[in-house]
Amino acid sequence: MDIRDVPEAHLDRALDLAYLVFHERPEEEERKHRRELLLPCERIGAYDGEQLVGLLAAFPFTLSVPGADLPCPGLTYVAVAPTHRRRGVLSALMAEAFRRYEERGAPLAALWASEDAIYGRFGFGAATHGVTVEIDSRRPLALRIDPDERPLRLVEPADAPDVVGPYFESTRVLRAGRNPRDEARWTGEWLRDRDEDDDELSPARVVVLGDPVAGYAVYRTKGENEESHTPGLVRVDELEADSPAVAAALWRYLASIDLTSTVRAWGRPLDDPLLFFSGDRDQVRVTGQYPALWVRLVDVRAALTARSWAAAADLVLEVHDSRMPANSGRFRLTTGPDGARHEPTGDPVDLSFGVRELAACYLGGTKVADLAAAGLVEEHTPGAAAVLDAALRTPRLPHTDDGF
Structure with a gap:
């Protein structure tokens, strides 16, 4: 070859x-x-x-x-x-x-896996996860909080990159695992007139709350199919909001669109506020969960020292990487509010990782302790996994629904 x-x-x-x-x-x-x-x-x-x-x-x-x-x-x-x-x-x-x-x-590479079994052997770990949420919208959406009552407005898809693009960029950094979008990606992927997976769906619609923008949703619809007895559907491609009240207003709107009875949102975060402020979890159901973005640490040292850390830790880690041997070895990881240091050491090991497992934990979406409990990380010092988890923790779980 x-x-x-x-x-x-x-x-x-x-x-x-x-x-x-x-x-x-x-x-x-x-x-x-x-x-x-x-x-x-x-x-x-x-x-x-x-x-x-x-x-x-x-x-x-x-x-x-x-x-x-x-x-x-x-x-x-x-x-x-x-x-x-x-x-x-x-x-x-x-x-x-x-x-x-x-x-x-x-320092990193990433992909969406067509087959999960393939990419682990190349050192990719599932660093973010998503859920599919369905709302039974045959009745008004039950909420435990008051929605934001500012008016909603529909935005033409051609104008959406200018209207919601800057807002998306400002919120993108609040969760790890997300890529920037230029105008070509907005118009060529998110806002295309025709959906390649379902040609019965409408063109993209964009609904916005607030001026300046406090939240928005991108969605598509299709009416009931009488021949197949398929109910009318609202498919939510993306929803971003400044606050739970803004999110509640957007979800209420989506669940009230006439001639539809189901709202289906693929690619929601595991800690989506909707799952907590919903007033009826029989009405709002998680119908699936899956690995989303797979991350590969190309340079372990550069990746670890580039991110911020939530707590102090001083641990000796041993990493195994058969594909990129320069990553393999034993090093002391010291984290704190000023960042992290990665220094080779011969001291006793606290935690042993494969590079795949370290990649899965890197963004804060997978707990080291869970992998240790599954036999995928070896904890040599009791409590070391919990210490590293505290340092890796992020305010919101990493998440992306931006496939490529």
Whole structure:
């Protein structure tokens, strides 16, 4: 195999490979859209002669981590031709990607996994989780708090990047695990006229509360299908709010849209305030939970010393990383309000990690103690996991619903 860049002239080959692997046959408009998405990506290919048999692309993202934004390539369109499976193609693509990211000083990489079983062996850990929430909107939404009574207004999707884009950016840093969005990402992904997963859904709608903006929701609707007896649906793609009262007003609005009887919100955080201020949890139900963003620590030292810490800790950690041996070793991690120090040491170990487990805990969304209880982290010093958990803690759980 020859591992090299995929030039723009080979973009159609790259798309053909992706469609082959993911069993897709998009229409020409969708193919054009995905071609435009791939253009700004770094594209690494595996070639067998002149045949493209493996692909790994990456968006040039940054990622919010506690206290900082860090360079974080967003891996996408990872694909290997079925004729070339189990020949080391994916391993070679990942090795080249990691080499480049390490050379450029990117401490992290991230992806959304099409199959959970694949990426753990490359050191990715599930760093954020999401839930799907459904509201039975056949009756008024029961709430335990008073909603914000300021007026709501609908915003044209074409105007939404200017109206809600700055607000999103201001709230993005309040949770770890989120990428910035430029106008192209707003219009090309979140606010597209047609939803590729369900062509019965309406174009995107954007409802805003407050001026200046105090919260907004992006949603799509579809009416009842009499032939299939499918009820009318409001699908919520995103909801951001300054306060619980603003969130309550937006949820109340979504649950009161005429000719619909279900509100379905995919990609909500595990600590979504709706789940607490709902007055009837039979009406507001969590119907699914899943790993969302998978993170890889490309440079353990740089990643740990770049984020902020919630409490003081002084622990000796031992990390194992078979894919990037420079990360492996024993070091003392000292954290406090001024940041963290990472120093090699020969002192006795308090906690032993695989790099995958450390990545899962890095944003504060997975507890070290839970992984120790599951036998995935070895606690040599009793109480060490709790000490590290206290230092990793964030005010809100990390979360993103921005797939790529």
